[in-house]
Amino acid sequence: MRFRAGHDPFRVSGSDHPQRIRRSTLPDDFSEAGPAGAGYLGASLPLGRIHAWIVIFTTVIAVFAVRAAYLQVIEGQRYRQLADGNRIRILTIPAQRGMLADRFGQPLVSHTPNLRVQVVPVDLPKAGAGRELLVVELAQLTGAMPEDMRQTLAGLDELSYEPVVIRENLSHDQAIALALLSSRTPAVKLDVASRRQYLNEKIQSLSHVLGYLGKIGPGETTEARARGYELSDSLGKAGLEQALEDALRGRKGREQIEVDARGQRKEVINYEPPTAGTDIVLTIDAGAQQVLEDALRRALAVHPPGQGVGIALDPRNGEILALVSLPTFDNNWFARGILPSEFSSLADDPQRPLFNRAIQGAYPPGSTIKPVIAAAALQENVVTERTTVYSSGGIRVNQWFFPDWKAGGHGATNMTSALAESVNTYFYYVGGGYDSFNGLGVTRLHQYLTGAGFGKPLNVELWGEASGLVPTPAWKEQVIGQPWYIGDTYHLSIGQGDLLATPIQVAAATAMIANGGTLYRPHLVRERKPAGAPLGSRQQPVALASNIFLPEHLAVVRRGLRQAVKTGSARALNMASLPVAGKTGTAQWSSTRPNHAWFTGYAPADDPQIVVTILVEEGGEGSATAVPVANEFLSWWSVERQ
Template sequence: MKASSNPFIIRESIAKVKGFSRLRQVGSDFWLGAASQEKITLTLTREKFRIIFFTIIFFFTLIMARAFYLQVVKGQNYNQIAEGNRIRLLSIKAERGIIYDRYHTPLVANLPNVSLYFIPPDLPSDDQTKKDLTQVIAAIIDKNSDELWQEFIHAPATSYQPILIADNLSHEQSIRLKTIEDNLAGVYTATEPRRDYLEGSGLAHILGYVGKISSSELAQDAAQNYDINDTLGKDGVELFYESMLKGKNGTQEIEVDALGKTKKILNRIESQIGASLVLTIDAELQKKLSQSLANAIKNSPASQAGVAIALDPQSGEILSLVSLPGFDNNFFSAGITEDAYQNYLTDQRKPLFNRTVAGTYPPGSIFKPLVALAALEQGIINEHKTFLSTGGLQIGDWFFPDWKYGGHGRVNVISAIANSVNTFFYYIGGGYHDFIGLGVQKITDFARQFYLSKTLGIDLPGEAAGFLPSKDWKEKTKQESWYIGDTYHLAIGQGDILVTPLQVASYTAFFANGGTLYQPHLLKEIINADGLKNEHNSINNQEYVLAKNLASDENIDIIRRALRATVTSGSAQSLQSLPVAVAGKTGTAQVGADKESHAWFTGFAPYDSPRIVITILLENGGEGSAVAVPVFKEVVEWYFNEK
């Protein structure tokens, strides 16, 4: 049989396979792998090889570059994002330092306060769940759910900075929230210190208050010592000594789950309490002065406000500082409502206004001792120089009256101060006929040495400087000439002159101690966080001496005797019954034809070795001798019986 006719034999032939450079035998050996199989190779030109090679290199380089970018360049960022998804850094609020009175009686406290916060990225991602969350929270904290929703959706979605929802939560609200807190995604409670001003101290204008930091205050914090949820001093000592009272916040690093709930505390740095302050204030005296002044205001039909200041004339230490009406500073530390705040702002009595340091008033006759001292120092009078008071002085068409019809007769400097004789001060202030008085320039120059028209530098915000008029000022401001009548008015503390009650107390202390002008101050001692004490001042500390040698001892003694005569034979004789000898000056300052005069009294006790100066002012109270003197009397009697 021939091979070609056998159906089981595949015919052998030569075939050319496309793409290969060698021939291959086609047939049974092709399929069955005969040993005679020839080598087959790929036809690859140099050009094709180059294209394939560079293509591979290009894609390999691209892949490596992308890997480098993701792992190295963006790696830290992705790591931070990943960490941010599970790590939180929370602030531990520091307690503020305690404020004490001079006898170490606490005036403030730090109470535990439960606050509610949310962290935007931890909130539910879908709107419906987020809305359900707002409904639950709003119902517990008595907040409008729409307002809370707006806070949620407008919060920076990628910020892990906690945002305050509400603070000062009640015990019931706190319990309800803590019970379900584990199921509230992105929301947590924190117990933090809240400032409490102890009831009954009546020290709102001294202590001030704290409140939440504002965006403008936060922007001004160049040192970045605060965060958006911090509180800080807003007024009073709390503001003035903010840097001392403020503690240092701590931090807590925690790991959280998908709901933002704490799984593990990774690290904790405790907060540090601020320094505590001991003030010069006598809390019991403060209460007594407040009560006495409040009663006097209540019994004066036209008066709605008043001031009482007590200080130590031997050091300038403030013992009491009362401004009525006052306010409850706990309203502010607990988070005052907008309505309550507006009520304070619109109250015509201005309860937020600290009249002791920021109020400016015409002094009336309590300015006369300074004018008399200026005249003695200038040598235009001596203790024995007298003028005749017949009821006033006539200058052309103008009559300048004495307060007493018919006058006081012939008076010298002592009887003129004791009985507040206007005519005497018209003479020495502006002159009359051939007698040449001080004139406006000498009066104001002398008064300025006692820090009138300047601030004394008390450690409280908002101190006013007062005002001393001048010829130039009147011509520029009122487009009017300065007349002798203007000088007469200035000499008796009327016209355009304005002083603060603190300035009056300050120069009264100058006469009391025999010639040293001290800077009034409130800080007595600093107690650091570690309990170490720092005596901030003492009686012998010269740091607070503003001026000495402003007048001779002889002339100061003349004014002191005149102030004593005010009590023994003048306008404050009701004070003779006190258990200690006192001295002082009454004042009735006119403020307009349609208003009652301001009632003043300023004095000191005991006369021979003064321990206390007290200055009283009742706005629109009327006669100083009738209204202000009784307050002084009541408080001095209590003070020397109690102390």
């Protein structure tokens, strides 16, 4: 084909516009556009299809916008923290836990170095050969099984910057090897913390008093975090460590540091020092605690099952000088991390060494309750000091017989001789009445027993204190489904039947008799001192009740208790160097097992400065078993402490 000179072969003939094409030369599915119906090249799309594309495009934009908003607004803080975490990290600095000392300042705890290895979850290899290699290496260096280490690491929050302790109490060799691993692996940190060491190897009964620290359990995580703990922290689990946790723990410090790409420290940006916990001076006399524990151990060695309690307290203010519960345990087992076999040996022991019998055990108090009954009878004018009751060996009510402990009885008995010889018949009369003699009755017995601290916790600082039980007709009807009989009142009057008391309640009631009528709250904390301070705040005695009994009525009771030591059931305590007053008790609790043996008393009889309460479970007669323990302890006290 030939083209004319000057002719543009790409221009359509007959058109003044090079890009226009005549309509007749295009297929029918093209349409005109432009001014005056001029034909433009363009595809004709259905209106519905256009709308569909607009909806799709708008939806995609909206999804991206919502996602962007979510990441910036909702998750923005989290990702900012993650970004900052790559460069800036906040470390907590443990606070020194407060010390515990006895009343003379003798330390009862110390702190020893605790080498431990931590991992930073966010720095751990996420998967693959690198993570498995680290698992195996950590297991080898810490003495753990690889599967256990694998499960430990798998349970961590992989986005967390909080170091997690995976093993502690490392040996020196283990620490060196782990330090080398830490130098090349940012996820592993070697840490030196302090571990509580209890200095009561020779006075293991202090384990019940001091308690121990333990790790935060799975069920405690939420509450612990709310209180500012980290998962690797320890906190009080028993004894005073638990009861005084808030005072002892102190306040952690904080350190803000910049790290490099390997997670290694570059510089400190900010530092907030920790505040040490409060030091606590106890009312406990460590020397008295040891002597009482040793004396009680010797008694229990010949009286199976070998379970008992010894308490010494100051009747002038309620300060507990010694609190012994046997058998006991070694709280350092828990401090270093108790082994499963060790815990099983404690938990499965039928003697229940973890059970603090001094405050948690509830027993029939037997005749140790009689001083309170005697004071109540004087207070209510049921008897006077000279009122005489004839004891012929017991009393009979219809077909029931309520015996004295002495066959044939004690003859004519007044209050002094009734307390000295522990005459049941006398207390049947004053408690429940007989024939024309009107006794206190169950309502007034309940009133005075609860007023003297029985049937309710005394709020000793230790957790788990039992209430004991002072039964009533309503209680018996509701719990046992039986009516109250006169025999129930008689049993209540001599400390038997359903009446239950803790040893600390018996000691507190004895102190009330000794000091002239004030029931003090028994307590273990003498002073609180800020760490390193020479002086602190002294614990003031708390009076739970006073003026329940007139002083002259208590003076009558005290004469009876003094007579019990001079000529009565506790005469083995009649020492020349120290005048003692007290009451023995022999409490029936089983028809097939031996009775519990009790003694409770105070010294000096004319100026009470110490109360001693002894319980030997299944020890038989209080005069034969409990009194010798009190005698050994008071003999020491008269020389070393009076």
